């Protein structure tokens with residue numbers, strides 16, 4: 446199968462990514478780190494072939510290449526390159542495409558690891574980063590410095606408040622390359638390239654692999670940029686494992702049904718929470734009360750399994766809530782079968798000052814949930830119990 450499929454995404458998810466496994470029906474793990482050549486000429490050709498998968502697995506590997514082709518096809522991209530984690534993919538795009546003296550415009554609302562890369566690593570290499578409010582119309586375009594800005598970076602929906610960036614507006618920015626971290630949406634929720642965006646990044650550790658058993662990242666873009674990124678990736682060494690790539694292919698087989706079910710349950714629970722006084726500021730892009738609900742309807746097919754809200758009781762209430770849940774579990778990550786809760790103020794963002802936390806949209810009582818595949822009534826009963834525990838401390 447090629448990247449020009451006219452099949453629907455649900456079908457591509459089931460049928461794609463099989464080039465190297467025929468006649469096996471399930472993905473085949475090519476565990477070998479190296480490949481035997483018959484001649485010097487063949488070895489030289491294998492080493493130089495872009496996208497080659499029979500030379501040495503840091504350059505390319507048949508199982509990893511199958512995963513890459515599957516993601517490219519789902520995103521409507523010409524090609525893709527897999528990495529050993531989402532941050533491996535993020536770092537390759539940033540450090541593989543930017544040089545000393547270059548400028549990046551980034552939405553303020555992004556994953557904490559990406560933010561740290563921009564704030565702590567980019568300045569060391571002379572790369573200047575300007576943060577703007579990604580929800581404000583025109584803000585990203587206005588921050589572009591013609592001839593200087595190389596990347597415009599957005600995440601939508603974004604950690605943790607599920608803020609959105611307008612993909613049409615981003616895709617229309619001329620000059621720099623535009624990037625979307627589309628981890629929360631998956632290709633089933635939105636396709637940034639259809640809106641003119643140049644590069645799509647995923648932490649495939651999350652919903653794509655989808656079972657919390659793979660650490661994996663991927664970049665989908667043009668053939669030309671994948672060739673360039675591959676040149677960097679071979680030296681960066683954040684190579685995807687064929688075992689994780691096989692789990693990625695296996696996960697994507699069921700992504701359409703998992704993602705649809707998670708979206709449905711998240712919307713049901715968010716609606717229920719929205720009507721409950723014990724939770725404030727309930728956020729999910731599919732809720733009519735989301736400030737960018739119209740934009741969500743325009744650019745998202747499915748709004749995904751993430752939701753967040755604030756507990757009026759603040760820090761102590763947040764701690765009580767995440768320790769009181771019994772069906773949901775306290776763990777970082779998202780997009781898997783198990784419902785996970787996090788309390789950023791006491792975990793991932795514990796080192797930030799109160800005003801720094803507020804700037805990234807996190808309050809002392811903010812709870813983020815990744816809704817899994819459990820029965821919705823069981824989850825609602827669990828939330829009900831944990832909300833009472835949070836309120837009654």
Ligand SMILES: *Cc1c(COP(=O)(O)O)cnc(C)c1O
Pocket residue numbers: 530531532533535556558559600604626628629647648649650651660661662
């Ligand atoms: C988890 C995550 C990442 C980083 O991915 P890893 O696989 O953990 O390295 C990047 N962006 C977003 C939006 C994420 O949720």
